[in-house]
Amino acid sequence: MKILYFSRDYTPHDHRFLSALAQTPHTIYYLRLERSARQLEDRPLPPQVEQVQWLGGRRPLAWRDYPRLLADLKRVIRRIQPDVIHAGPIQSAAFLAALSGFRPLVSMSWGSDVLLDADRSAWMRWVTRFTLRRTTVLAADCRTVQEKAAGFGFPRQRVVLFPWGVDLTRFQPGRADEFRARRGWQDAFVVLSLRTWEPLYGVDVVARGFARAARHNPRLRLLLLGGG
Known part of the structure; x- marks a missing residue:
């Protein structure tokens, strides 16, 4: 089976999903919609995955780009002839895939696309509803997304709940005695x-x-390890 994995950018989540797909017997193609100003992932694609060269994936995305990207997406689909397209977020990659008319379409919510972006304007509500109506299966990471999609008319029985979890090759239980000792946190609740x-x-x-x-x-201590 040929799977076209279509995502907005290239993130650690995309790397994990593509790495898992690369371990299957299927042929995997990766299509990148935009290249944001900030690099989100520096690990290369798995060697089993073929990145598709097209008009997208070269600069930040703008709505004015959609007509030319849609035309080129249709060209990509004709060339590859995938058996299924897996696309997300809803209002970007999945929307373009829905506009192409291709089926079956597995749309994957990234959480905030359905929970927040869908309500930002009447236009975004229309885009969300349009995409979901043309989605064969929706992949969601929690029931909150499932229920919000149901509010747009998407059948609950066609939602696959798939919590993303963490990358255990990077984050795994272990002892932190030295880390705690340097901070005097031996008895702290972190x-x-x-x-x-x-x-x-x-x-x-x-x-x-x-x-x-x-x-x-x-005894409480707080570590804020994000950035921004």
């Missing part, structure tokens, strides 16, 4: 937050909540 410091992720709520809790429990 709270770890890895979210990017953007309003979307509520890191300010974590900080305020921690400050209130620490007044009652002096």
Whole structure:
């Protein structure tokens, strides 16, 4: 089977998904929609994955780019003749895939696309509804996304719940005696937050909540390891 994996950019999540797909007997193609100003992942594609060269994936995305990208996406589909397209987020890569008319389409929500972006304007609500109506299966990482998609008319029974989890090759349980000793935290209860410091992720709520809790429990410590 030939799978066209179509994503907005190239992120650690994309690397993980493509690495898993590369271990299957299927032929995997990767299509990148944009190249953002900030590099998000520096690991190369798995050697089993073929990156498709096309008009996209060279600069940040703008709505005015969609007509020419749609025409070139149709050319890519005719050349590759995939058996399935896996595309996301909803209002970018999945929207273009839906516009192409290709089926079957597996649309993958990245969480904030359905939970936040879908309600930013009447246009975004239309784009979301248009894409979901032309989606064969929706991959979502939690029931909250499933329920929000249902509010746009997408059948719950066609949602695959797939929590993304963590990369255990990078994050795994272990002893941290030296780390704690350097900070005098041997007996501390440590709270770890890895979210990017953007309003979307509520890191300010974590900080305020921690400050209130620490007044009652002096053993608490907080590590904010995101950035932004």
